[in-house]
Amino acid sequence: MRPKEFDPDQIADAAMQVFWQRGYAATSIQDLVEGTGLSRSSLYNAFDSKHGLYMCALKRYQQMTTANIELLGQEAPALERVRRLLMKIVDNELQDDQRLGCLAANASLEMAGQDPVVAQWVAQNFKRIEAALEQVLRQGQEQGQVASQKNPRALASFVVCTIQGLRVLGKGSLPDERRQRLLDVVEVAVASLA
Incomplete structure (x- = not known):
């Protein structure tokens, strides 16, 4: 052979x-x-x-996006790590001239509803980042940065939704509004965690 x-x-x-x-x-x-x-x-x-x-x-x-999870594992206050991740997404969107967005979100929208193998991959991919975020947000609660009465798992899901929302806004915003719209979302999202 x-x-x-x-x-x-x-x-x-x-x-x-x-x-x-x-x-x-x-x-x-x-x-x-x-x-x-x-x-x-x-x-x-x-x-x-x-x-x-x-x-x-x-x-x-998925291997390529492991850097996002590694970013969350860096030494810094919890909310700063979340902000860095969201800003990395913003930077990716602003540098994406073709407006490709997130391949996982694209797969979710196009294929997950009709293909159980893709649906399982998408769910696993989102759970991976959610788990890393939940850990960071729990640390943030211990540090007094994240509101202790808020469910860290729900907050992690919220941040994943925010990431996907940034991807959609990045693809769908007019060029002269794009940056500010994305930055506004980051500020509101981080503030809502406290």
């Missing part, structure tokens, strides 16, 4: 970009052939199907 002549992670990265730009339904196998540089037969042999390659692309995206 001949060894693979390509790096599956690089192919998943290339496919991720295609799916991110076009969405799952609008992406054809030909788009994936052109985007990855592999032949149809190589794509099918390595990933079984368009869906298999999509799931690999989503897993690569």
